[in-house]
Amino acid sequence: MLVKESKQLTRDVFALTLEGQFDYDKVTAGRFVHVLIEDGKAHPLRRPISIASCDSHAKTLTLVYRVVGDGTLWLSKRIRGDTVSLLGPLGKGFVAPHKPGKVLIVGGGVGVPPLFQLAKELVQENFELDIVLGFRSQGDVFWTEEFAQFGRVTVCTEDGSLGEKGFVTAVIDVTNDWTTLYSCGPKAMLKALRNHFAGSTIQGYVSLEERMACGVGACWGCTCLDPSGSLAKRICKEGPVFSWEEVSL
Ligand SMILES: Cc1cc2nc3c(=O)[nH]c(=O)nc-3n(C[C@H](O)[C@H](O)[C@H](O)COP(=O)(O)OP(=O)(O)OC[C@H]3O[C@@H](n4cnc5c(N)ncnc54)[C@H](O)[C@@H]3O)c2cc1C
Numbered sequence: 013m014l015v016k017e018s019k020q021l022t023r024d025v026f027a028l029t030l031e032g033q034f035d036y037d038k039v040t041a042g043r044f045v046h047v048l049i050e051d052g053k054a055h056p057l058r059r060p061i062s063i064a065s066c067d068s069h070a071k072t073l074t075l076v077y078r079v080v081g082d083g084t085l086w087l088s089k090r091i092r093g094d095t096v097s098l099l100g101p102l103g104k105g106f107v108a109p110h111k112p113g114k115v116l117i118v119g120g121g122v123g124v125p126p127l128f129q130l131a132k133e134l135v136q137e138n139f140e141l142d143i144v145l146g147f148r149s150q151g152d153v154f155w156t157e158e159f160a161q162f163g164r165v166t167v168c169t170e171d172g173s174l175g176e177k178g179f180v181t182a183v184i185d186v187t188n189d190w191t192t193l194y195s196c197g198p199k200a201m202l203k204a205l206r207n208h209f210a211g212s213t214i215q216g217y218v219s220l221e222e223r224m225a226c227g228v229g230a231c232w233g234c235t236c237l238d239p240s241g242s243l244a245k246r247i248c249k250e251g252p253v254f255s256w257e258e259v260s261l
């Protein structure tokens with residue numbers, strides 16, 4: 013696909029909008045693309061990045077990623093008109109709530125992007141959203157205004173430099189009547205959320221991450237375990253989205 017725009021959102025987070033031919037009909041929130049780095053010679057393994065936003069009419073796809081190594085650094089240097097090769101959409105995305113009612117969305121750091129496409133899809137289905145976004149510090153915060161078009165947004169920073177001080181769980185009242193919780197972010201956050209809602213009837217979904225090789229279920233290099241610790245699940249194939257009873261966090 014062709015680079016339409018690359019925008020720096022924070023010190024190390026970029027939004028890359030690509031345009032052109034893609035299997036837009038198969039995009040659902042939570043699915044990801046496998047990105048070829050350069051021509052694949054120096055970096056034979058593609059890099060998985062979630063679809064942050066998709067517009068099938070404009071034929072554009074937006075990825076939001078943090079620069080952590082060579083692959084994402086290369087991506088951050090792409091400019092308008094460059095070509096980026098993608099495989100996808102891959103994996104299993106978020107499923108719609110099983111019942112009507114209010115929905116809670118919780119994102120942490122670069123776990124926030126896939127929840128944008130989710131919020132967009134849920135609002136189109138008339139769900140009412142509460143959105144909690146957690147970041148380390150003010151300088152790491154991005155897309156909070158973009159999320160505000162979909163629901164009530166609460167921002168938390170660990171050092172209190174913007175929004176509420178502390179972790180996301182500090183501002184989430186478990187007695188609220190949300191039917192469903194969707195979350196993506198660091199594993200510690202996902203685990204804390206599940207513990208926070210222990211005993212509640214809320215249906216929780218988590219999007220997990222693992223280093224990936226094939227991205228299509230062939231190599232078993234990206235597994236997580238079920239709660240009993242005995243059954244492996246491939247994050248690229250059975251996930252990355254799981255209901256939180258399905259996996260060990
Ligand atoms: C399904 C899925 C969706 C993802 N979506 C996004 C997204 O939307 N935005 C985003 O910023 N990142 C996302 N990631 C993480 C992203 O794939 C990695 O950050 C990226 O592959 C790093 O590539 P690199 O070449 O820059 O770094 P590398 O040189 O490969 O690695 C640099 C450092 O990052 C660590 N690292 C690499 N991959 C991961 C990983 N998956 N989990 C934890 N640590 C890792 C390495 O151990 C190393 O320390 C996603 C991962 C998965 C599995």
Ligand code: FES
Pocket residue numbers: 223224225226227228229230231232233234235246247248249
């Ligand atoms: S990366 Fe190969 S099975 Fe998931």
